[in-house]
Amino acid sequence: MAGAIGAQDGRWLMHRRPEDKAHGGLWEFPGGKIEAGEGARAALVREIAEECGLEVDPAQMVEAGFAAQDPAQCDGGRPILLLLFRCPAWTGEATSREGGQWRWCTRDEIEGLAMPPLDRVLAAQLFV
Numbered sequence: 001m002a003g004a005i006g007a008q009d010g011r012w013l014m015h016r017r018p019e020d021k022a023h024g025g026l027w028e029f030p031g032g033k034i035e036a037g038e039g040a041r042a043a044l045v046r047e048i049a050e051e052c053g054l055e056v057d058p059a060q061m062v063e064a065g066f067a068a069q070d071p072a073q074c075d076g077g078r079p080i081l082l083l084l085f086r087c088p089a090w091t092g093e094a095t096s097r098e099g100g101q102w103r104w105c106t107r108d109e110i111e112g113l114a115m116p117p118l119d120r121v122l123a124a125q126l127f128v
């Protein structure tokens with residue numbers, strides 16, 4: 001799950017993955033994996049709260065795109081399917097809770113960030 005968390009000034013909240021993780025140092029839309037028995041929106045709410053402390057309103061999330069990993073890139077495991085939701089309603093202030101870095105970015109800034117491949121696809125869908 002991935003969230004496009006938008007602010008009134010047109011910026012979007014981006015997360016720089018910790019250096020010691022897969023895709024370390026790259027910028028992504030915040031989010032993470034769905035747990036067993038969990039709904040998609042609930043997973044995104046939980047992941048964003050865990051990572052940066054923002055409380056996102058699931059009722060106002062809107063589907064905004066998806067990106068599917070090339071099966072040849074997943075080392076025989078299950079390919080990742082990343083779903084993007086726009087998240088226009090949220091409260092709180094983003095702080096780093098799991099070692100990542102946070103930045104509010106304009107569209108132009110996002111287009112210049114180093115991102116993992118699926119997030120690049122999501123950004124293209126968000127900004128059509």
Ligand SMILES: Nc1nc2c([nH]c(=O)n2[C@@H]2O[C@H](COP(=O)(O)OP(=O)(O)OP(=O)(O)O)[C@@H](O)[C@H]2O)c(=O)[nH]1
Nearest residue numbers: 021022023028029031032033069080082116117118119
């Ligand atoms: N956002 C993103 N993640 C990707 C891409 N390709 C890919 O293999 N991944 C992997 O998908 C996983 C995303 O899950 P996550 O955001 O919960 O990652 P994490 O390492 O913080 O989770 P974990 O510590 O709970 O395993 C990561 O292992 C990440 O490296 C991609 O293009 N975009």
